[in-house]
Amino acid sequence: MRHAVFIFCVDAQKDPVAAHVLNALQAERTLVETGTKIDGHPVFEIINLRHTKMSVVTTDELVSYNYARYAPILNERFGEADVIGVVNWHEGANAPNAIFTVQTTGDLATGTFSPVDPRITRGLLLAIEDERILSGLPGFQTYLEATHWSGVKAGYSGTRLADLRPSTIDIEIGSSPADWTNPLAAQVLARALLRTFDRMEEPVQSVLCIGGVHFELGFTNAVLRPREGVPIAASHVLPNHWLVSEGYDRESRLADLRACVHSILGGIQAIVHHDKLKGPYKGIARLLAEELGVPMLSHKKVRVPSVPDESIG
Numbered sequence: 001m002r003h004a005v006f007i008f009c010v011d012a013q014k015d016p017v018a019a020h021v022l023n024a025l026q027a028e029r030t031l032v033e034t035g036t037k038i039d040g041h042p043v044f045e046i047i048n049l050r051h052t053k054m055s056v057v058t059t060d061e062l063v064s065y066n067y068a069r070y071a072p073i074l075n076e077r078f079g080e081a082d083v084i085g086v087v088n089w090h091e092g093a094n095a096p097n098a099i100f101t102v103q104t105t106g107d108l109a110t111g112t113f114s115p116v117d118p119r120i121t122r123g124l125l126l127a128i129e130d131e132r133i134l135s136g137l138p139g140f141q142t143y144l145e146a147t148h149w150s151g152v153k154a155g156y157s158g159t160r161l162a163d164l165r166p167s168t169i170d171i172e173i174g175s176s177p178a179d180w181t182n183p184l185a186a187q188v189l190a191r192a193l194l195r196t197f198d199r200m201e202e203p204v205q206s207v208l209c210i211g212g213v214h215f216e217l218g219f220t221n222a223v224l225r226p227r228e229g230v231p232i233a234a235s236h237v238l239p240n241h242w243l244v245s246e247g248y249d250r251e252s253r254l255a256d257l258r259a260c261v262h263s264i265l266g267g268i269q270a271i272v273h274h275d276k277l278k279g280p281y282k283g284i285a286r287l288l289a290e291e292l293g294v295p296m297l298s299h300k301k302v303r304v305p306s307v308p309d310e311s312i313g
Contacts, residue, residue, distance in 0.1 A: 090174025107158025111256025211274030
């Protein structure tokens, strides 16, 4: 039986989104106490689900801001889960508003990447987009966000993200106070969480995405609006700004790209690079593709031609 764990920091001063999504989830499904607690809060299980188990954890702090405390607890209780989804908010100086994001966890500086099942990442992205359309939120956009880990903001080394055994994915609403408290946005996310595993049996082509900006629409559309053929499942996305700042034009970084691929369940069938990726970075990615025996494709080769590339950095 597949098992997803969703974590909500219920302190509104620390997380302006999670409690709203939790309330929307409780309006959709019955949650029953399991008899265990974390931070003094009951751990719940969502009932009346077919062939899946979904646990709901509420915390006093954002998990990624205190891995020293939460990683051992979560490993003990949910170490065999297929995915831990951390529901929270997105913000940033140049961040777009009215967005939903799915973001895998990794740190390019140290070359540390959380394990990830690309079918789950794809399933969440498609479920959010489906629910966004059904709920009538045309002003919002759904994005596959660049891989990173907010724990470094709390002073942790990026290597600490490996302390948590299950795959960990951030699922966010951004990026303004009006977006964080939008009841329809919370409802969209809540309903999408319930559909996490809906597409697990569909055949996919797993890809590693390299280059582009933080919200690279070309990579997102490769999943949401693929060409004909086997659907694309993108998981880790390594954006240009961190490739540059962390020296991924050096051959010594090939080991870290290799580690990234090894963190992807089932490996990859292709590397998709942004068409504007500079030659030295493309060269290292090509070495990896040759080593793995997979093709290296421009992002323009996997997107629908009629969809404009309007990525937001």
